[in-house]
Amino acid sequence: MNLYELKKVKKRYGSLLALDxxxxxxxxxxxxxxxxxxxxxxxxxLNLLAFLDKASEGEVLFHNSQPxxxxxxxxxxxxxxxxxxxxxxxxxGLVFRSINKNKIEKMVMPVMKQLGIWEMRNREARxxxxxxxxxxxxxxxxxxxxxxxxxxxxxxxxxxxxxxLIENAISDMAGNTKKTIIMTTxxxxxxxxxxxxxxxxxxxxxxxxPLWNMFRVNLTTPEKVPPVVRDGAPNGVKKAGVGQGVxxxxxxxxxxxxxxxxxxxxxxxxxQVIHSSALNNLRGRIVSINEINGLVDLVVDxxxxxxxxxxxxxxxxxxxxxxxxxxLTFKASAVEVF
Amino acid sequence: MEYIFDSLKKAFVLIGTLDNELLRISWTxxxxxxxxxxxxxxxxxPAAVIIATKRFKGKGALVTTLNTLMALPTVVVGLxxxxxxxxxxxxxxxxxxxxxxxxxxxxxxxxSPIITALTVSALEGxxxxxxxxxxxxxxxxxxxxxxxxxxxxxxxxxxVIAGFGRIFAEVGVSMMLGGNIRNYTRNITTxxxxxxxxxxxxxALALGMILLLFAFTVNILLQWHLKSQxxxxxx
Numbered sequence: 001m002n003l004y005e006l007k008k009v010k011k012r013y014g015s016l017l018a019l020d021x022x023x024x025x026x027x028x029x030x031x032x033x034x035x036x037x038x039x040x041x042x043x044x045x046l047n048l049l050a051f052l053d054k055a056s057e058g059e060v061l062f063h064n065s066q067p068x069x070x071x072x073x074x075x076x077x078x079x080x081x082x083x084x085x086x087x088x089x090x091x092x093g094l095v096f097r098s099i100n101k102n103k104i105e106k107m108v109m110p111v112m113k114q115l116g117i118w119e120m121r122n123r124e125a126r127x128x129x130x131x132x133x134x135x136x137x138x139x140x141x142x143x144x145x146x147x148x149x150x151x152x153x154x155x156x157x158x159x160x161x162x163x164x165l166i167e168n169a170i171s172d173m174a175g176n177t178k179k180t181i182i183m184t185t186x187x188x189x190x191x192x193x194x195x196x197x198x199x200x201x202x203x204x205x206x207x208x209x210p211l212w213n214m215f216r217v218n219l220t221t222p223e224k225v226p227p228v229v230r231d232g233a234p235n236g237v238k239k240a241g242v243g244q245g246v247x248x249x250x251x252x253x254x255x256x257x258x259x260x261x262x263x264x265x266x267x268x269x270x271x272q273v274i275h276s277s278a279l280n281n282l283r284g285r286i287v288s289i290n291e292i293n294g295l296v297d298l299v300v301d302x303x304x305x306x307x308x309x310x311x312x313x314x315x316x317x318x319x320x321x322x323x324x325x326x327x328l329t330f331k332a333s334a335v336e337v338f
Numbered sequence: 339m340e341y342i343f344d345s346l347k348k349a350f351v352l353i354g355t356l357d358n359e360l361l362r363i364s365w366t367x368x369x370x371x372x373x374x375x376x377x378x379x380x381x382x383x384p385a386a387v388i389i390a391t392k393r394f395k396g397k398g399a400l401v402t403t404l405n406t407l408m409a410l411p412t413v414v415v416g417l418x419x420x421x422x423x424x425x426x427x428x429x430x431x432x433x434x435x436x437x438x439x440x441x442x443x444x445x446x447x448x449x450s451p452i453i454t455a456l457t458v459s460a461l462e463g464x465x466x467x468x469x470x471x472x473x474x475x476x477x478x479x480x481x482x483x484x485x486x487x488x489x490x491x492x493x494x495x496x497x498v499i500a501g502f503g504r505i506f507a508e509v510g511v512s513m514m515l516g517g518n519i520r521n522y523t524r525n526i527t528t529x530x531x532x533x534x535x536x537x538x539x540x541x542a543l544a545l546g547m548i549l550l551l552f553a554f555t556v557n558i559l560l561q562w563h564l565k566s567q568x569x570x571x572x573x
Contacts, residue, residue, distance in 0.1 A: 050474055052470055052473065052474065069473060069474075069476065070476040072474075073474050073475060073476065074474040075474075076467060076470070076471065076474075078467070079467075079471065080465055080467035080468055080470075080471045082468075082471075082485065082488075082489060083488075083489055092472075092475055092485075093475035093476050093477075096472070096475055096476050096477045096478070096481050097476055140475065141474070141475075144475065144476065146476075
C-alpha cells in the first residue's frame with residue numbers, strides 16, 4: 001500500500017523552480033534514501049513530505065487522503081534542541097501527545113540506550129557535542145509512533161562511531177517496524193548499503209540515471225583530438241577537468257559548466273592499460289572495497305575518487321586488493337551530462 | 339550632611355518599627371502595580387506572539403509605533419487618560435478619576451508597549467527552527483507557539499521586568515489619575531514627591547528605600563521563578 005503519492009508536484013521559490021516531480025509513490029513500510037548533490041531539492045522534497053511546506057502546484061497525498069502532521073516526524077539537517085535536558089528533548093513529542101510521565105520514561109529508555117545517550121539524559125542539551133545532539137534529535141523522532149520518519153542528512157559531519165550507531169538504529173527500525181523511513185545522504189555508497197530504494201534527485205527532478213561519479217565540470221573543446229577520435233571522427237567530444245588535474249573526455253555537444261556522472265557499471269577495470277575505442281583511461285589505486293547490491297564496489301584513487309562496479313567473479317579473477325594499482329577505462333559516451 | 343544622616347536614621351526607624359503610614363503607602367503601590375503589570379502582561383504576551391509570528395499589512399508600522407510608545411512620557415499618558423475619565427469625558431460616568439482603577443488604566447497603557455515590543459523583538463530573534471521542530475514532533479499550533487515562547491523565556495522575563503520597572507517608579511500617571519489621596523491612591527512615588535515638598539525627608543527617604551528594595555526583590559523572584567520553570571514542567 002502506498003503511504004505517499006505525489007502528483008504533478010512543483011515547488012517554486014519566486015521564479016526558481018526548486019522541485020518538479022510529475023509522479024512519485026512511496027510504499028508503506030519501505031526504507032528510501034534520497035540522493036542528490038547540493039541544491040538538488042532534497043530538503044525541499046523532505047519538507048513537503050513532512051508537511052512543513054506546501055507544494056506550489058500538485059498534490060502530496062498521504063494514505064490517499066489529507067495528511068495528519070502527527071503521522072509524520074522529521075529530523076532536520078541541523079536539528080534544534082530545546083533548552084532543556086537530553087531526556088526533556090527526547091520526551092517532547094510524547095509530551096505534545098499528552099502521554100503520561102511514567103509511561104514516557106519507559107518509552108524513551110530503550111531508544112536512548114540504543115543510541116548511546118541514556119547515560120547523558122540529565123545533561124543540558126546545550127552542553128552536548130554535535131554527535132550527541134544529532135543522536136538526541138534522532139531518538140526524539142524515533143520514540144514517536146508515526147507512520148513515516150524523515151531524516152535529512154542524519155549522518156553528515158559525524159565520526160565513524162556515531163555514523164555506525166545511527167545507521168544501525170535506523171536499519172533496525174526499518175527492519176523491525178512498519179514505519180516508512182525516508183532519509184537523504186551525500187554518501188551514495190552508504191545509501192546503497194542501507195537500502196535498494198535509492199531515489200536520485202538532480203536539479204529538482206527525479207532521474208533514473210545513477211548519479212555515481214558526479215563531478216561539476218567545465219566542458220571545453222579539446223585542442224588536441226585523441227587519435228581514436230581522429231580516426232573515427234565522431235563529433236561533439238569535449239574535455240572536462242574533474243579536479244586535481246584529472247581530465248576526462250565527454251561525448252556531448254554542450255560546452256561550459258555542467259554536472260557529469262558515470263555509471264560505475266560502465267567502467268572497465270583492468271590490471272593493464274586497455275587499447276580500445278574508449279577515450280578515457282585512468283590509472284589509480286584501490287582505496288576501498290565494498291559490496292553493493294551483489295556487486296563489488298571498488299573505490300579508486302586517481303587523484304580524484306571513482307567508483308567502479310565489477311562482478312564477484314571478475315573481482316576474484318583479477319585478484320584485487322586494497323592498495324593495488326589498476327586501470328579504469330570508460331567511453332566518452334558513458335559520461336552523462338546534466 | 340548631618341541633616342541627611344539624621345533623615346536616614348529616621349527612615350530606618352520608620353522601616354524598623356513598621357510605621358502604619360509607610361505600610362499603607364507601600365501596599366497601595368504593590369497592589370496597584372501588581373495588578374497593572376499582570377493585566378499588561380496578559381494582554382501584551384498574546385499580542386506579541388501574534389505580531390511576531392503572523393504576516394500582515396502594516397506590521398512594520400505597528401512595531402515602529404510600539405517602539406516609539408516605549409518612550410511615552412508618563413504625564414502624556416496621564417493627560418490622555420484624564421481626558422477620557424474626567425466628569426465630562428467619554429468615560430466620565432464611571433467616576434473612575436482619582437481612584438486606583440484610573441491609576442491601573444494609565445499604568446497598563448504605560449507598560450503594555452514595553453512588554454509587547456520587547457517580547458516581539460525576543461520572538462523574532464528566536465531560532466527559526468523552534469516552531470518547525472515542535473510541529474514535526476506533532477505539536478498543535480498552540481503547543482508550537484508555547485514552545486517558541488518557552489525558548490525565549492529569559493528575554494520575556496526581562497520584558498515583563500522592564501514593564502514593571504517602568505510603572506513601579508512612575509509619578510506622572512499616579513499623580514494625575516490617582517490624585518495622591520491619603521489612604522486611598524497615595525503610592526510610594528506620589529508620597530515621595532509630596533513628603534519631599536513638605537520637607538519630610540525621612541519618610542520620603544524611607545519610601546525611596548522601600549521602592550528600591552521592592553524592585554530588587556521582585557526582579558530576583560521573577561528571574562528565579564521564570565528561569566527554573568518551563569511550559570512543559572521544570573527543567
